[in-house]
Amino acid sequence: MNFIQVLLLSLFIAFMAVETYWWGGAIYIARPVFAGPLIGLLMGDLQTGLLVGGSVEMMFLGGLAMGAYSPPNAYIGGMVGTAMAILSGGNMEVGIALAYPIGVLVQMLNYIVTQMNIIWVERAEQAVRDKKTKMFEFYHYMCIFTRMVLQFFLPTFIALLIGSTSLESFYNSIPAWAIDGLKVAAGILPAIGLASILSTLGLKKGWPYFLVGFVLATYLGMNIMSIALLALGLAVIILTRTRSGEVGNLSFDKAKTKDGVLDDKDFRKMFFRSFTSMGSFNYKGYNNIGYLYSIEPGLRKVYADNPEGYQEAMERNCEFYNSHPYFTNLVMGAALALEEQKAHDDSVTGTAITATKTALMGPLAGIGDSVFQGTYRIIFSAIGASLAMEGNIAGPFIYLIPQILLSWGTRWGFLKYAYKYGTLLIAKLQSSNLFNSFVEGASIVGMMVIAAMTSSFVKINLKPMWTFGAKEIGLQGVFDAILPKLLPLLCVLLFYKITTKNKKGIYICLALSFAAGFLGVILGLL
């Protein structure tokens, strides 16, 4: 690649990575399973893109962004990893080995940018007090661009610059044992992601499903898709058996509601603005400016003939805010219903509106992170990654389409119905047991899928062979006779133990994977 190509590709990667903060509505399009193949396609090597993207997705499967915590960055790790694999001449192990270190570097940059953005956020808050709406919006976007440039563009550009000039010759100078070691390590690394998912989904409770999934994949050779569908059926049977009659409905008593001043046109404006609700994430007000930017069109209309009320509402909504991005639209809708009541007859106080907002944001983040991020996304990530690793072009789409449907659907629905029904909507969601049932069902599906992935995608094969007279006995054969795929299973369980018991467990697992790769090859074991 020449300098211009490196520059353009880096800009593209940064633009993809900033999706969650800016333009896509947190559909996580930059996850390795989708973005890896896309980078592969752009660089003319789709196959390597699919393989690296799928593998790196598995490695990063367990890391969830929660509140102020941000895991090693899967976006840049996956995309730059893919690019590096292709630059090295199409060696997937290069991308897989580089992905995690790059991800950790970008994680550190994330902390720096999140602290730095306070500078813009304080200016945005001042602009709100000075009634300078355009300036406030400008600073909101400055936060987004600062993140795009410092956290995503710069590390990518530097890595690709180095990669495009010297990676191929460097790769060719690496001794054969080291390359073979990397290849072996690349087969073990997915176990890290699978192990960390087991703790997220709860292995202690879900182990029977894990066992069933493992047997189906190992002995019956069923693929991930068929196991996922079987698990779905099983989950529905179990849930309807144990919860019959408990599941309520989501219909509303129409008489209790009245039509407000906001219409679909306003909702559309806020819907698109809400894509940036995490854009100015910072350690001081968290998503306060993003929230205000998203709800502003609604406030403007509600307080159309009351400029003082509008100003008061703008300043009030500058306060600390943090929640799950999809549920943010529910908070916005419920808050707007109250703001409208306040604008109409002053029967609600500003303090009460803030109190409602504050009461909603924490618990809804709890549900959002565990339901949307901790189960829904993980399951489609896992299925998509499995297909991608088999070189199937459908993998990235099987991952992405459900994310788009969920993000855009909930953002629209939450905003509109929370505005209409207020906090009654939450009472309804609560009594319907929707989220509880989903989490329970999804853990069953998740456990079986992860077990199948353990069987299919963690690759450990022992080399040693002995000859006894005319008979050849391989060490791997001995293990296979006990239980095929025993070693991948033990590896995932070992990593699970290490990551749950040890604070720096993930680094120990990484070190173990590489050590096993290099030593295994040197000693002739792997």
Add this chain to the structure above:
Amino acid sequence: MGVVLARVDERLIHGQVATAWLKSYLVDMIIVVDDESANDELQTMLLKMAASGTVQTEVCTLEGAVNTIDENINKKIFLCAKAPVVYRELMDKGIKIPDINIGGIYAKEGRKQYYSTVFLTKEEKDIILSLETYDTKVEYRMVPNSNEIDIIEELKRLED
């Protein structure tokens, strides 16, 4: 058994708590100690929903907390409150708390930033320092896997 961890977070139960802390400590029960939430139907309902029904959740006032904890003393309990002073009062009333985790105290007028997620006023800082004489560990950690930072030691060092 009894209390295994007491977390201070102004958002009480949220994403980190629901996904990381509960999974990592494998607790049987969450007790939220917050007068305002306990006296508000909506907040109580939301907090009970927050852990998605996976862990039993009770919301009680500071007054009622002692009883609720005593009744469930054979369970592994995770406490949530908005401020460290709540735990000091519980310990004064004889509740044993082995570990206080300062998680999130957010930016507000008059507070100063000490860690990325901890902002304190002078009084709040003094309350944390006063916990030194109690039989408990006070630490700053964002998620279970982060390094534990001895917050009292650090605050004392900053004072000098």
